[in-house]
Amino acid sequence: MKKAILLTLGVLLLSALFILLRLDERLRLAMLPPAKSQAVRFAVLGDSDSHAYHDELSFGRRPEARGGALRHRSWQWTEVLAHLRAEQLDPGPWGEWGTRYRRLSSLRDALGLDGRFPVKQDHRFNLAYSGSVCANLTEPPQNQTARLLALMQEAPERWQRGVVLIRIGTNDFGKLESLDALSRDPGDAPTVARIDACVQHIGRSVQTLRAAWPDLRIVLVGIFNNAEWEKFHARWQSAQAQANIHQGMARFDAGLKAIVQGDANMAFFDDQAWFAERWGSRRVSGAPDYRKVRFGRHFEVSNTGGDEPQHATLSDGHAGSAWNALWAQALVNLLNQRWGLGIPPLETDELVRFVDPDGRFGMQ
Template structure:
């Protein structure tokens, strides 16, 4: 009798698990989460800087979001890598993951399922979502690191030499309010406290990931200076203000560099240096005067906002397709140079052919 009861409970539990799985998860499990045989797992923790633009669930109803009328031809860096380098870096299958209901999220977590919250369409191992703050990396309800680990544990072998990118912080201390405070005082208490808290959250995520997968490779992305964002060009046009902002944000980057120090399987990606090498920075006076980036033979990209691909950022403020393509290109270079990966470098012509296969965007 006891055996019958245990068997019944087991069957009920299995049935509940099946019902709680999203269609994407059922499909994934049906395929045994095979993935590309020679690809390593590729995971992401973060915010809208890494959330896939082709998430129709979250962006489909907002006609102005992520490229507006050009959204189907506008790409996030994660999507560019998934389309062009999935044979080497596997972000998992595309699908609808998680739930929009908090209580169901908790139940799914308790059953060892993907309880990620909020729900989104993306690649399985991309936990980043729009609006995320540093606390969402490890907090019980959102727990990006924990949800990624749940997915990783289903195929632990491919994460022995896997890669996780952590890119977050803009929503915490990259705001106009925080930059304004830093412009007056590089040690302003509120933004400094937010930076220090974010470094702690990132350190905790690294410890959790590496505790489960000691040889996992991790990329820590430094904070972009939003004073160089097209929307903020009218602000902080003085040498002292800009110097204070740079000095203040350097605290966060230094914190990440300290996490990476002495560990050759952790790399730091300097986002400010990357942007400066392409578009430059403001003049010493603080005046926003930037270079034009040539992408391909006849295509110029300026540090302006708009949904056409000649703008560095989109009308909604997020990185444009060319920005994301060049960022993905640099990330691959970092992975190869720092970790010794053999990912084929992303070539400009290759990215152009993906972004504009029929030449309708005029980037030729």
């Protein structure tokens, strides 16, 4: 009887240790091929606008998510870069990183192990995950900034010339409720408070990163105006409502520009301007007035929703492959212009071949 009890306890202990430790991350990394030594380390902090679409842990059981039946052919901008410019930008190895359970995350942290939370399948230096709010940049258990710093400490010399991109804010003040409030009053107190808090979290993240790596290069991405999203085209069709929303959104971008101003190692990516240069915007009256974007020689992408690549956004509302490919293209241009990284430009024909390699969608 005593032997059986001890055996049971031993099995339980081993099981607990397996759950706690799994295959230690350091051992998993040792099994992976080494990264290109000349590639610039590239990290991302943020939300679903940067979370890999091919994450089976997060989206494998959600058949409607990230492209639905076409998810295997739908791409996040981070995935485009990882596939096409891995020689120049190193986002870390692809794998399963983090833990599913909040308490287990805290326990692993207490034991000096990696308590990254939540779990996802992605490139290792991409700490963005769906549903993130700005507080997740700096507050536990997610604390994306602290998690990234821990990764950077593993190879500090590689991060001396590294790049970190921060893209977040939609879940704080970019959804229907906030946009509706801003459409009536650009100074709506609850929304403005969330905007200001978000800027503060981003500023704190930048300060924390810079305290450890003074020469780290950081890109701050402005907020996308979801009033341009096809699901909201029927709303806010007045000049005043549109002006109010733009004024409210501008408060956030102004906050980020103030952080970037005068710092040669920082850059601002204007997401609203990027979209307007391609798809356009609404008329002065507030009515939708978007043009189609040429993607390749004859394929066109409209500001509509659907999982096929002729739509700018997927059925679940996230950016489609053409959008993300063109966004990655613009980011590479910004990195080269700002810091002379010498990354080969992403030509549109190359992007078309990546998104539609077999010609199924008629892009080539």
